[in-house]
Amino acid sequence: MQALVERIEREGRNLGRGILKVDGFINHQLDPELTLEMGRCFARRFAALGVTDVTKIITAEVSGIAPALTTGIVLGVPVVYARKKRPITMPDGFYAAQAPSHTKGGIVDLIVSPEYLAPTDRVLLIDDFLASGQTIAALATLVAQCGATLCGIGCLVEKSFEGGRALLAHLNVPIVSLAIIESMNANTIVVRNPEELLQAV
Amino acid sequence: MQALVERIEREGRNLGRGILKVDGFINHQLDPELTLEMGRCFARRFAALGVTDVTKIITAEVSGIAPALTTGIVLGVPVVYARKKRPITMPDGFYAAQAPSHTKGGIVDLIVSPEYLAPTDRVLLIDDFLASGQTIAALATLVAQCGATLCGIGCLVEKSFEGGRALLAHLNVPIVSLAIIESMNANTIVVRNPEELLQAV
Numbered sequence: 430m431q432a433l434v435e436r437i438e439r440e441g442r443n444l445g446r447g448i449l450k451v452d453g454f455i456n457h458q459l460d461p462e463l464t465l466e467m468g469r470c471f472a473r474r475f476a477a478l479g480v481t482d483v484t485k486i487i488t489a490e491v492s493g494i495a496p497a498l499t500t501g502i503v504l505g506v507p508v509v510y511a512r513k514k515r516p517i518t519m520p521d522g523f524y525a526a527q528a529p530s531h532t533k534g535g536i537v538d539l540i541v542s543p544e545y546l547a548p549t550d551r552v553l554l555i556d557d558f559l560a561s562g563q564t565i566a567a568l569a570t571l572v573a574q575c576g577a578t579l580c581g582i583g584c585l586v587e588k589s590f591e592g593g594r595a596l597l598a599h600l601n602v603p604i605v606s607l608a609i610i611e612s613m614n615a616n617t618i619v620v621r622n623p624e625e626l627l628q629a630v
Numbered sequence: 631m632q633a634l635v636e637r638i639e640r641e642g643r644n645l646g647r648g649i650l651k652v653d654g655f656i657n658h659q660l661d662p663e664l665t666l667e668m669g670r671c672f673a674r675r676f677a678a679l680g681v682t683d684v685t686k687i688i689t690a691e692v693s694g695i696a697p698a699l700t701t702g703i704v705l706g707v708p709v710v711y712a713r714k715k716r717p718i719t720m721p722d723g724f725y726a727a728q729a730p731s732h733t734k735g736g737i738v739d740l741i742v743s744p745e746y747l748a749p750t751d752r753v754l755l756i757d758d759f760l761a762s763g764q765t766i767a768a769l770a771t772l773v774a775q776c777g778a779t780l781c782g783i784g785c786l787v788e789k790s791f792e793g794g795r796a797l798l799a800h801l802n803v804p805i806v807s808l809a810i811i812e813s814m815n816a817n818t819i820v821v822r823n824p825e826e827l828l829q830a831v
Contacts, residue, residue: 450719457720458746459695459709461702491691491711494660498696501662508660510692518651519658545659 430470430607432463433585434622441620443613447560447591455557455585456492468499470607471555471583474624478603480581485509485550487568489539492557496585500555509546511539511571520544524574528567539564541571548576559584559606562593569600586610587623631671631808633664634786635823642821644814648761648792656758656786657693669700671808672756672784675825679804681782686710686751688769690740693758697786701756710747712740712772721745725775729768740765742772749777760785760807763794770801787811 442450454460475483486508488497494510501508515523515538524541546552552572556565565582572579579602587593587606594604611619643651655661676684687709689698695711702709716724716739725742747753753773757766766783773780780803788794788807795805812820 444719448718452717452719452743453746456717457710457713457743459699459702459711461699461706461709464699465703491695491713494692494695495699498660498662498665498699501660502666505662508662509658510660512658512692516653516657517649518645518653542653542658545654 430467430624431622432466433608434620436460436463437586437608437610437618437620441618443615443618447588447613449586449588449610449613449618451586455495459495464495465499465502467496467585467607468501468503471496471500471553471605472503474605475553475581475583475603478581478605480553480603483551483553483580485546485577486553486555487511487541487546487572488555489513489564489568493555496557497555500553500583504553507545509541511541511568513537513539515540524571526567526570526574528564529561539567539571541575543575546572546575546577550575550577551580552577553580554582555584557585559587559593559597559604560591562591562596565593566596569597581605583607588613631668631825632823633667634809635821637661637664638787638809638811638819638821642819644816644819648789648814650787650789650811650814650819652787656696660696665696666700666703668697668786668808669702669704672697672701672754672806673704675806676754676782676784676804679782679806681754681804684752684754684781686747686778687754687756688712688742688747688773689756690714690765690769694756697758697784698756701754701784705754708746710742712742712769714738714740716741725772727768727771727775729765730762740768740772742776744776747773747776747778751776751778752781753778754782754784755780756784758786760788760794760798760805761792763792763797766794766798770798782806784808789814
């Protein structure tokens with residue numbers, strides 16, 4: 430997605446230890462038109478890959494909510510965001526999985542109520558980052574626990590040098606990223622638009 | 631907003647101790663078309679109240695993000711969501727305020743980076759619930775700390791019997807709620823559409 434790639438080139442900052450600061454348009458402030466375009470891009474890319482009849486989108490709070498919602502707006506399907514703490518409104522019998530937190534440290538729980546994810550659901554998984562892949566793997570575990578079918582994985586920013594794509598390969602679903610960080614050095618962030626490669630084929 | 635009132639009447643559950651379960655369309659699962667309509671309704675209601683030239687929307691993670699984003703989509707302005715923990719991507723000099731958590735217990739911090747809220751900003755504050763009003767008061771404090779101008783407060787669901795509107799009266803800005811819970815007993819949730827009152831005047 431060219432607009433996202435250019436925004437990362439212009440505003441992204443390498444804070445060291447693999448941390449990319451993109452909180453001006455992903456993690457703290459949102460650009461509504463850019464976020465809507467993320468949803469349109471996911472819808473277009475997954476359709477081109479034959480991922481159809483999606484009935485639900487799953488993401489994790491907090492930063493996954495915005496792109497998951499715009500994807501839900503474009504596809505016209507409900508969005509479920511996994512909670513990190515069990516709210517008192519959630520009944521017993523919930524599904525839970527764990528993942529390490531990149532930007533906050535420690536382990537986070539991801540929790541989904543069985544009320545909102547059914548065995549008949551065809552699920553698209555959307556998140557902000559694909560780095561080590563462990564948060565997305567935990568979300569995929571929740572989908573499997575519910576007995577639902579995972580149809581595809583979409584992330585805004587893939588850090589291709591952290592191996593997440595390989596970790597998720599066994600899930601055997603298409604993985605779509607809107608921008609790929611190929612490398613981050615002290616002064617340079619190399620960002621690639623995966624759609625350029627598709628067009629070149 | 632009639633569609634929201636009807637959804638609460640149909641799916642809302644009183645869990646006792648003032649807790650209204652609406653996680654099928656606000657706090658855990660999102661209905662994209664309903665959420666988009668929330669944004670349109672806020673835009674329409676604030677315009678009718680003369681709230682114009684908004685440059686930024688502020689909300690709090692987690693459940694405020696979705697309606698704040700759709701309001702931002704409709705108004706075409708950026709959305710900032712206050713974080714509850716300081717991410718390592720946030721620089722020093724951030725603004726912070728505290729509020730008690732209704733559904734999780736304890737005190738939560740609300741943190742905003744000065745990078746994304748400027749003294750020149752005209753800010754609309756959007757959140758899911760207006761109950762005691764303390765979360766919204768904390769967000770208003772953040773806006774004041776930044777030196778920005780608060781123009782209006784919008785919430786999806788106001789529990790009118792918890793006194794939040796009175797707590798926020800000193801802010802002297804319009805407060806718009808899309809659905810008002812007038813009372814919750816063991817078996818009955820009385821929901822009112824504030825637009826009906828407006829039309830009746």
